[in-house]
Amino acid sequence: MSILAEEQIERFFNVLNQSSEIIQKSKDQSYLDSLIEVLDTVQSGDVQALNLAKADTTAVSDIYATFNRDDYDSEVLRKAIQMAVLKAIKVDKIQANYQITPDTIANVVGYLIAGIFNGHRQLSLLDPAMGTGNLLTAVANQLSDSIGVKLSVSGIENDDAMFELAASSFELQHIHAELFHEDTIQNVLVPMVDVALSDLPVGYYPIDANTKGYNTRSTTGHSYVHHLMIEFAMNHVNKGGFGFFLVPSQIFKTSEAKQLLKWMQGHVYLQGLLNLPTELFSNKASQKAIMILQNTGGGAKQAKQIMLGEFPSFKDQTAFQKFLTEIDDWQRNDLLQ
Structure with missing residues (x-):
């Protein structure tokens, strides 16, 4: 990343941080709630919507005045x-999810x-558990830059604060x-897409009545939310489309794995x-681990070789690049044949 980009990141972070701290103190509320208010108003510059005391309104207004969206x-x-x-996670001591x-x-x-999708002109993405939207926006930006594809993006989030941040x-x-x-x-009635991706929440889903109709639901007690x-x-x-999911690396070694594997047969190919x-x-x-699934249909077939392995340390750039080259070869020679 260029020095200019790093300076810009720091500059916009300071806008967010300084404004959030003023609001947090003024309203005696969490840093997270204050940050949500800042993100909601910083682009429009509508400081009056914050309902702060006059001195704090002036202070935040002065900070907002240093931000021009087109500069970033x-x-x-x-x-x-x-x-x-x-x-916010650190200051407010927020839970792990x-x-x-x-x-x-x-x-x-x-x-x-x-x-996989290099050469495609359009691509649709869905994150069924987008959280603050960081993974989905990071991947969207990367795909726009690296393969110049036109994107349609969808995301789902149940948590109020995370949804507002996203x-x-x-x-x-x-x-x-x-x-x-x-x-x-x-x-949820979401559109059909080419790719689903998500850093999935792990644990039990609490409302058993909602899981009726799911093949991956547990036959006894609560079901794993990541399976659902x-x-x-x-x-x-879509048929032949892909899913990229961050899952526990031991996902197939739990007592609940039987239901997941049973559903997978005939519905999806485990490609990696x-x-x-x-x-x-x-x-x-x-x-x-990153689980790579592909829906059946649309000309899809099980790859000749499932891509199994472990990434080397991200700090070891030589080994990491070598592993990426192996993935390139696998995609070209096995997955997309």
Whole structure:
């Protein structure tokens, strides 16, 4: 990344941070809620909507005046927003489900998608658990830049605060998207897409009545939400389309795996399972992998060789680039044959 881009990220982060701190103190509320208000008003400059005392209104107005949206590209804005959300997580001591997908992982997901869809003029994406929208916007920006594809983007998020952060982030980045503030498992009416991608929440889904109609639901007790979301997402992917999901690397070694595997047969092809470097996780049990699924139909077939492996350390650039080359070869010689 250029020095100019890094300076711009820091400059916009300072706009977000300084304004959020003023609002947080003025209204005696969380940093996160203050950040949501800033993201909602910084582009329009509508400080009156913040309902602050006169001195604070003037202070925020002066900060907003230093921001001109046209001075920034989408990636710079995304990274600054990401930094501000990370600060909110730290300051407010927010629970783990607000954790943001690291850019290194988002870049790999974008790379995998670009390798498959290079040469396509249009591409539609869906994230059924978009959170703050960081993974979805990172991949959208990457695909626009790397393969120049025209994108249609959809995302679903049930959490109020995360949805508001995502909606403002998309708007600031000028990424046109159809966003749904709903519970994915309750069968949201989203468009059919070419690619589903998501850093899936892991754990049990609490409302058993909502899982009726899902093949991946548990026969006893609560069902795994990540299994349900994979099924939902692939049901909204076109024939022959793909799913790229961040899942526990041990996903097929749990007692619930039987239902998932049973559903997969006849519905999707497991084309790859790539473990992410262990250094990114606190322990082996929390390690995640990128699961690559492809819907049946549309000329799709099981790859001659399923791509299995583990990424080398992202710090070892030589080994990392070598692994990406192996993925390129696999996509060209096995997956897309």
